[in-house]
Amino acid sequence: LWSSERGLPVILLAAVVQGWVFYGLHESIVNSRWPADHPPTLLALYAIALFVPLTLQFLAQRARQRATWVILACLAIAVAYFGWHTGTVLDIRTQRFLSGGECIPFAFALSVLWLIALPFAQARLSDGRWRTRYELLFSTAWTNKLVLAEALLFTGLFWLLLFLWQKLFDLLGIGFFEELFEEPMFVYPVTSIVFGVALHLIGSIERLTSIVLDHMLNVLKWLALIAGLILTLFTIALVAKLPGMLESGERIIGAGWLLWLVAVTVLLVNAAYRDGSAERPYPRPIALALRFVIPLIVIIALTAVYALYLRIREYGFTVERVWACIVAAAAVLYSIGYALAAKQTSPWMGSIARVNVAVALFLIVAISLALTPVLSPHRIAANSQYELALARESSDARQYGTPMHYLRYSAGKYGRRKLEALAEIEDHPRAAALRADAKAILEQETWSGPLPSNVESRLADMVVYPAGRELGAELTAKLKSDMQDPSSGWLYSARWGSLIGTFIDLDSDGAEEFVVVTDSNAVAYRLTGNEWQRAGYFVSNGLPMKDELLVTLREKGIAAEAPSLQNFRIGSHLFRFSPRAY
Numbered sequence: 353l354w355s356s357e358r359g360l361p362v363i364l365l366a367a368v369v370q371g372w373v374f375y376g377l378h379e380s381i382v383n384s385r386w387p388a389d390h391p392p393t394l395l396a397l398y399a400i401a402l403f404v405p406l407t408l409q410f411l412a413q414r415a416r417q418r419a420t421w422v423i424l425a426c427l428a429i430a431v432a433y434f435g436w437h438t439g440t441v442l443d444i445r446t447q448r449f450l451s452g453g454e455c456i457p458f459a460f461a462l463s464v465l466w467l468i469a470l471p472f473a474q475a476r477l478s479d480g481r482w483r484t485r486y487e488l489l490f491s492t493a494w495t496n497k498l499v500l501a502e503a504l505l506f507t508g509l510f511w512l513l514l515f516l517w518q519k520l521f522d523l524l525g526i527g528f529f530e531e532l533f534e535e536p537m538f539v540y541p542v543t544s545i546v547f548g549v550a551l552h553l554i555g556s557i558e559r560l561t562s563i564v565l566d567h568m569l570n571v572l573k574w575l576a577l578i579a580g581l582i583l584t585l586f587t588i589a590l591v592a593k594l595p596g597m598l599e600s601g602e603r604i605i606g607a608g609w610l611l612w613l614v615a616v617t618v619l620l621v622n623a624a625y626r627d628g629s630a631e632r633p634y635p636r637p638i639a640l641a642l643r644f645v646i647p648l649i650v651i652i653a654l655t656a657v658y659a660l661y662l663r664i665r666e667y668g669f670t671v672e673r674v675w676a677c678i679v680a681a682a683a684v685l686y687s688i689g690y691a692l693a694a695k696q697t698s699p700w701m702g703s704i705a706r707v708n709v710a711v712a713l714f715l716i717v718a719i720s721l722a723l724t725p726v727l728s729p730h731r732i733a734a735n736s737q738y739e740l741a742l743a744r745e746s747s748d749a750r751q752y753g754t755p756m757h758y759l760r761y762s763a764g765k766y767g768r769r770k771l772e773a774l775a776e777i778e779d780h781p782r783a784a785a786l787r788a789d790a791k792a793i794l795e796q797e798t799w800s801g802p803l804p805s806n807v808e809s810r811l812a813d814m815v816v817y818p819a820g821r822e823l824g825a826e827l828t829a830k831l832k833s834d835m836q837d838p839s840s841g842w843l844y845s846a847r848w849g850s851l852i853g854t855f856i857d858l859d860s861d862g863a864e865e866f867v868v869v870t871d872s873n874a875v876a877y878r879l880t881g882n883e884w885q886r887a888g889y890f891v892s893n894g895l896p897m898k899d900e901l902l903v904t905l906r907e908k909g910i911a912a913e914a915p916s917l918q919n920f921r922i923g924s925h926l927f928r929f930s931p932r933a934y
Contacts, residue, residue, distance in 0.1 A: 359412030359413045359415070359552065360412075360552050362408065362409070362412040362415045363408075363409045363412050363548045363549075363551060363552050364545065364548055364549070366405035366406075366408045366409050366412075366548065367405065367409070367544040367545045367547065367548030367549075368541065368544070368545060369405055370401055370402075370405035370406070370544045370548075371540045371541030371542070371543065371544030371545060372540070372541055373397070373401040374401055374540040374544065375536055375537060375540040375541060377394065377397060377398060377401065378536050378540065379536070380394070381394075382536075391439040391440075391442065392435070392436045392437075392438075392439030392440045393436070393439070394439065395435040395436070395438055395439035395455070395458070396431075396432040396433070396435035396436040396439065397432075397435070398435060399431040399432060399434060399435035399462060400428050400431055400432050400435070403427060403431050403462070403466055404424060404427060404428050404431070405544075406466075407423075407424060407427055407466070407470065407473075408420075408424060409548055409551050409552075410470060410474065410496065410551075411423070411424070411473070411474065411477065412552075414477040414478075417477060419476070419477055420477060423473050423476075423477075430720070431462065433724070434458075434462060434720075434723040434724070435458075437723060437724055437725065437728075438455075438458045438723065440765065441728065441730045441731075441764040441765050441766065442455075442764050442765075457671070457675070458723070461675070461719055461722065461723065462723070464715075464719065465715075465716065465719040465720065465723075467493075467496065467497065468712050468715055468716055468719075469716050470492075470493075470496060471489050471492040471493040471496065472484075472489070472712075472716075474492045474496075475488045475489050475492060486627060486628065486705040486708075486709065487627040487628070487629070489709065490626065490627040490705075490708075491565075491627060494565055494569070495555075495562075495565060498564065498565055498568070499551060499554050499555050500551075502550070502554045503547055503550035503551045503554055504547075506546070506547075506550035506553075506554070507543060507546050507547045507550055510546050511543075514533050515533075517529055517533075518530040518533050569623045569624075569626060572619070572620055572623035573620065573623045573624035573633055573634075575620050575623075576617070576620035576621055576623065576624055576642065577638065577642075579613075579616055579617050579620050580617075580641070580642055580645040580646075582613070583613065583617055583645055583648050583649065583652070584645055584648060586613070586652075587648040587651055587652065590605075590651065590652070590655060591651070593605075594655070597658075598658075605655070605659055606659065607656040607657070607659040607660040607663070607676060607680065608676075610652050610653070610655055610656035610659065611653075611656050611676075611679055611680060611683050613649075613652055614649050614652055614653050614656070614683040614686065614687060615683070617646070617649050618649075618686050618690070621642075621646065621690065621701065621704070622704070622708070624700075624701075625700070625701050625704050627705075628699060628702065628704070628705055630699075630700075631698070631699050631700070632700060633700060634700075639700050642694075643694045643695075643700075643701075644694070646690050646691065646693075646694045646701075647690075647691035647694055649683075649686070649687040649690060649691070650684075650687040650688060650691050652687070653680070653683040653684045653686070653687040653688075654684065654687075656680055656683060657680050657683075657684060660673065660676055660677065660680055664736075667740075668733075668736035668737050668739070668740040668755065669729075669732050669733045669735075669736035669737070670733050670736075670737075670758065670762065671729040671730055671733050671762065671763070672729075673733075674722070674727075674729035674732050674733060675722070675729060678715075678718045678719070678722065681714070681718070682711055682714060682715055682718075685707070685710065685711045685714060686707065686711055689703070689704075689706075689707030689710070689711070690704065690707060693707060728766070730763050730764040730765075730766050730767070731766045733758070733762070733763050733766075733767075734759060734763040734764075734766035734767045734769070734770050735766075735770070737755040737756075737758045737759050737763060737767070737770070738755070738759065738770040738773070738774070740755040741754075741755040741756055741759070741774065741786065742780065742786075744782075754806065756771065756774070756789055756790060756793050757793065759771050759774075759793075760793045760794070760796065768794070771790045771793065771794050772790075772794070774786050774787065774789075774790035775787055775790035775791045775794060777790075789806070807832055807835045807836050808832075810835065810844070810850065810851060811823075811828060811831060811832060811835070813850040813851070814850065814851045814852070814853050814868075815850065815851070815852050815853070816853045816854070816855075817852070817853070817854040817855070818854075818855065821855055823853070823866075826882065826883065826884055827866060827877065827884045830877065830883075830884040830885075831868070831877075834886065843870070843873070843875050843889070844868065844870055844875070851868055851869065851870060852868070852869040853866060853867065853868050853869070854866070854867050854869070855867075856920065858876060858888075858920060863878075863879065864879075865877060865878050865879075865887060866884070867890075867920070869922070869927075872891065872892040873889070873890065873891055873892065874889070874890040874892070874920075874927050875888070875889055875890070876888040876889075876890065888929055888930075889929075889930045890919065890920070890927035890928060890929055890930060891927065891928055891930050892925050892926065892927050892928075
């Protein structure tokens with residue numbers, strides 16, 4: 353695909369256009385003008401600017417074929433729609449759009465989709481049909497990744513040289529180059545051109561690229577032996593734990609690491625199998641051992657699915673868990689397909705090719721649908737968290753991380769619509785509390801603001817010492833006001849879930865203060881006249897556990913260490929006064 357010099361002008365033209373488009377989008381953001389003021393358009397244009405020129409550079413040798421431009425047009429329409437939809441879904445009013453983390457999953461998902469789909473397009477242009485040879489798909493897919501990695505490295509080294517250039521001249525008091533190299537008008541076009549040139553230089557040396565790829569796969573295939581050993585030992589240990597896991601119905605292991613084990617095993621087995629041309633990638637004893645080991649990934653994949661199911665059952669879907677489900681489904685398909693392929697003696701794992709193509713097509717469809725309303729992770733998460741909020745029988749005592757917080761800050765426009773529905777709900781046993789919480793969180797401008805029902809439940813659950821003492825109406829009202837204030841509500845966030853309150857004379861003046869202990873922090877209140885006022889903030893010398901503090905308070909009480917609100921001690925935990933301004 354890279355052997356001819358004809359592709360260089362196309363690559364350079366695509367690089368120039370890409371660089372100047374990126375610069376134009378940068379300027380629109382800096383100057384707050386269109387399309388920066390319309391995030392769906394902005395994200396759509398970014399998707400087009402990144403993937404369409406890059407794809408053209410990879411297809412440069414086929415630029416004269418009509419099918420190439422049809423593929424590019426379809427790609428432009430697809431990524432533009434994906435970007436538009438994602439930009440529409442994100443809750444722009446509460447998140448910084450481009451600098452926020454919400455755009456990273458989109459960029460990553462679209463990059464994975466592009467990497468999987470590109471070899472099919474290249475093979476179609478090369479063979480003239482979509483149902484092409486696996487050998488061509490395999491070599492193209494691995495070569496693409498290798499060329500991209502080397503081009504990125506080349507571009508990074510180029511910028512390191514420019515950095516050295518500017519620093520050397522800066523030593524002589526010449527700051528021109530430092531100013532030039534930091535100008536966006538220089539950065540974007542030059543980076544795109546250098547990257548394009550790197551793609552051409554690396555890809556055009558086809559023989560060298562093939563040698564590097566062959567060497568890399570030869571090394572990787574021997575790591576499959578280590579992966580097989582890990583797989584065997586871990587599966588034995590896992591099987592011993594599974595009965596208890598299934599009986600208790602509790603998640604005893606995270607799905608993420610299990611999926612990583614499946615992914616690494618699949619990668620290394622593919623490094624050995626390659627395009628199926630190697631009859632015996634390993635000596636006979638090793639090949640036979642791996643045939644018995646590889647089916648164990650079925651147990652790992654299914655355990656990951658079960659662990660993910662338990663998490664979803666308890667806490668509902670989130671955007672991340674929807675993506676995890678797609679990955680888990682691919683892992684199950686891989687594991688079952690590879691287990692069946694292990695039965696085949698000659699060629700070794702011979703049906704892997706069909707499995708790889710089938711899973712690749714599944715991922716193309718699944719990721720594409722996930723970037724549309726059909727399978728949108730934000731929509732699925734919003735529906736799940738909405739049902740979770742309705743299903744709770746009482747107010748959530750957590751300061752943050754409630755279903756309503758997720759709807760407000762992590763589920764985009766779908767979450768906001770569900771909150772608006774909760775703000776008007778009538779036919780529900782907790783309708784009044786749900787309406788109050790939904791209206792309050794819709795009005796919030798910061799995630800730190802607790803919900804009304806949350807404050808009520810946290811005050812009701814507070815453990816007060818000495819036993820039998822009551823807060824009183826004035827102190828309760830003050831605590832409620834401070835906990836509802838977004839600027840100070842974070843002070844009362846405890847990983848315990850409930851707060852500890854205790855009366856103590858901290859400054860030896862004969863009048864008791866009231867201290868709210870949250871875990872490693874504490875807030876003191878002093879009665880001034882007839883009003884309670886916040887008097888100080890304290891930080892512990894460790895991370896005490898709630899039960900430990902409760903036992904100490906019950907048996908030994910609390911002791912002031914010094915006058916003037918300096919510090920106090922609960923057992924071995926010293927809470928030091930912090931001159932923090934509120």
